[in-house]
Amino acid sequence: MSKKNHHEHRDHHEHKDHHEHNNHHGHMIDDFKNRLYISLIVTLPVLLLSPMIQGFLGFDLSFSGDKYIVFLLATFIFFYGGKPFLTGSVSELKLRNPGMMTLIALAITVAYVYSSFTVFELAGKDFFWELATLIDIMLLGHWIEMRSIMGASNALEELVKLMPSEAHVINKHGKIEEVPISEIQQGDLVLVKPGEKIPADGLIEKGISFINESMLTGESVPVEKKIGDAVIGGSINGEGSLTVVVQKTGNESFLSQVVNLVREAQESKSRTQDLSNRAAKWLFYLALAAGILTLIVWLSLGYDMNFALERMVTVMIIACPHALGLAAPLVIARSTALSAKKGLLIRNRASFEEARKLNSIVFDKTGTLTKGEFGITDIVIENDMSKEEIMKYAGSIESQSEHPIAQGLVNEVKNKGYEMIEPSEFESVTGQGLRGKVSDQEIKIVSPGFMKEKNIKFQTAKFQQLSSQGKTVIFILINDELAAMIALADQIRDSAKGAILKLKEMNIESIMLTGDNKQVAHWVGDQLGLDNIFAEVLPHEKANKIKEVKQMMGRKVAMTGDGVNDAPALATADLGIAVGAGTDVAMETADVILVKSNPMDVVSIIGLSKSTYRKMIQNLWWAAGYNIVTIPLAAGILYPVGIILSPAVGAVLMSLSTVIVAINASLFKG
CATH class of the missing domain: 3.40.1110.10 (Calcium-transporting ATPase, cytoplasmic domain N)
Incomplete structure (x- = not known):
């Protein structure tokens, strides 16, 4: 295979893999939605045939063999609706890092196995309706959460779009041929007409023109180019016609190197673990320990196996709060909606949550501060x-x-x-x-x-x-x-000065990172009162500068930019912020997009991130508070004085906790 064909083959596969990854994420969201809807439909007869629900609502639907119908319906919900949690728990346990999936899997497995025994062997009440509602609510929580973090990056596809699809190649007879970009070779002569995109990296052989490279290099002024000057594929020709000798194509081109930098930065970016997942990890250990301890204590006190088992199962089911599964997703869904109204589009939820910890904001100059x-x-x-x-x-x-x-x-x-x-x-x-x-x-x-x-x-x-x-x-x-x-x-943007002042009040360092010359950069920096300025930074060096700032005293860094040249830096930063008037590439690489191109919105992101975190902590306390109270009661700590928490009362408290969490999230005003 020739080198050119090898590059085409590789580019095709990388493009295909990236596309397949995005499709996979979309399929996962659809899968959760389908499982939720189908499980909800099957849950209705389970609820109607539950003696406890019938007692609550004052009707009687019981008939001979009804428990077997409930068992079959619950079995379907357990294996179909519960599948993501069961397989997820296996993955977590393989990594020796139990989290929300393992906690849910523990509760639904214990409920299902125990309830199945009550149908065929044990004397006791089943927990099938609790099992069904628990799976439904957890599916709802995960679906909301996955929708709020959807936005798998299409940056690589967007970068490819910058290149024209065809080039005007001048053949050896001096005739012009329309040739697909993929067929251009090193040494080819191409004609670039006024207003067209340059098809490949090369040198000008004939002509003079101003070339707009701002989206690629950050240079604010179109650059005059004459014979012998280098041009970059993807940049836009001005008024003059140019004849260019192609020097670099495919994977060697400037644009392809940017693609690779973006890919590397995205792959190396660690995603923060959910607060609720950390809470779930400890709750898993607590539920396991409390359940086993409950069983041992009741058996050692001389109670029969049925009673001790029912206490243990009640503890383990109650330990998995519905509210915990909704605590973060509901706040995130609300926060995402509020931020959209303010012109902030959140694409990466985990990075947005961490914005409250930022110490430094790095701004691109052209199109962002100016x-x-x-x-x-x-x-x-x-x-x-x-x-x-x-x-x-x-x-x-x-x-x-x-x-x-x-x-x-x-x-x-x-x-x-x-x-x-x-x-x-x-x-x-x-x-x-x-x-x-x-x-x-x-x-x-x-x-x-x-x-x-x-x-x-x-x-x-x-x-x-x-x-x-x-x-x-x-x-x-x-x-x-x-x-x-x-x-x-x-x-300079009118709002830039106000944004820098606000950041100073918040003790957040403001830095400018630009490809423009030092005089321009320092003039802008002095006007705005920036803390630090990095000028004449080449596009491929921008991501390294972000790494440098991150390593200084372990700083948390946000990058704000709008051009292709900013894409690797946006992906490398702890929080990438794209200015909405910028390129699709910058927007696809970013974690947050500023629709209005207003630097003041950077301040809004930090404020919203802090208030979102506070609301999530409140919700997690509401969710965990339910556990703190109910686990000891379910274990039977007050049994000697005649107080014991039945599964029915536990379920009511569980629902109450979920309602409080939902109301608290809906009251969030940002």
Whole structure:
């Protein structure tokens, strides 16, 4: 197999495996839902034929052989509805880490085996209706929980979508052929038309253009590329046509390396164990110990086996609270709904829960702290013209250009309500700037290089000060005389300053991580009062920087970003936060998505995570409190004074505990 085919074969399988993993997760959720609905239907006759329920509701449906029908129905619920818990407990026990699955399996197995004996051998009451309702409620809890954590990452598929499907290959006869991306080879010549995506990593052989690499590298300004410059597959060509020599394809390309970084980070990310699972682990040991102890004590006190067994079984069933299975999922479902209303979409529940422990928030600059759009920061007027006049002339000329800096200036003119006039002449001079005629005035908008080349004097100190802040400075010449110097920069989001201040109040360090140059980064950092700045960080280094911050004093780190270049870092952080206006890839890799692209929402995430945790702890105490009270009563600790907890009363208390937990969760306001 050739190297190219090997890459295609491997990419195909990785894509297929990823797709199958997502399908598997969806099938699991459907499986829980189906088991829940079918088990609920079969539970109804079990409840109607239960003597205790009949006694409660004051009717009698008993007939000869009814207990065998209940036994058959309960057997179906035990094996069909209980299967996920029985198989889950086997997995937990193999890992020697009993949790919720083992606790549920213990309770349903003890209830089923004991109740089956009462049908055929033992004298005593069966627990079939408790068994059925316990399985139903646990299926409901797990279904709610799995739905709330659904969102298996499609990042790798989204990354692949960045690449165009076809390329214009120039064959040896100079003719252009439409070729699928998978068939491009190293050394091929490809034509990239204006506005198209570059099909592969390569070098420019012919042409000049501005290329938008912001989604891949984080560089806020489209980069001018000419003959001999390298281009990245997936980046977007500007106005010029380019002929590119393909250098890297398939697995060697920049985009494929990002795919691999995302995959590695996602696979190495440890998922926090549920609070309820930890509680279940201890309850499992408690139930086992309390059940065995109950049996031994009653037998040693001289009571018969039937009585001692009933006490033991009651303890073990009561030890598995319905409420514990719902305590966390109900709060999570409520929290997820509340967060969605606030514009926060939670994709990874476990990471969101841990957000309350964050010490550092790392922000990408372009598109997160800034708008990714140019705006005017300074106007230095050099003649006696008014600001409005200069802006009118500059805007009239710049309105003819598609360059991002031109668009930033034109937007400013429009926002101020200044008039713009259609130029009678216009031309773009490569490497120099723009020239044109507006109202019989000769207008030139030029670069610092043009000014030096033509020896036109300007305020050098002021220019250097603006440049050192990472601003782009352009010069406005009217009739070949300097009229003004205009500085533009990527605009800082209004909400970014407030967010950084709030984080300072919470003693959370704010860090900026950007591929942009140091001057730009430090200018933005100074405006916002950031604690730390990492600039000129290459895309593949971003994930390593996150690891570095995590290792400093064992910090819990969140990463906020919007580009493909942020995807590995988002996956590496303890909490990945994607800004909603960003790429699908960033969103698919993240744990939380900010719909409104508002940095203040990062503060909201931490607040919501803390209040969710508090509510979960309350619920777990309600659920566990039921156990603390009922286990000793079920064991018969007050039997000497004539008080004993029957399975019926235990079931009522269990239901009450579940209702309290459900109400407490519904009262959660975030």
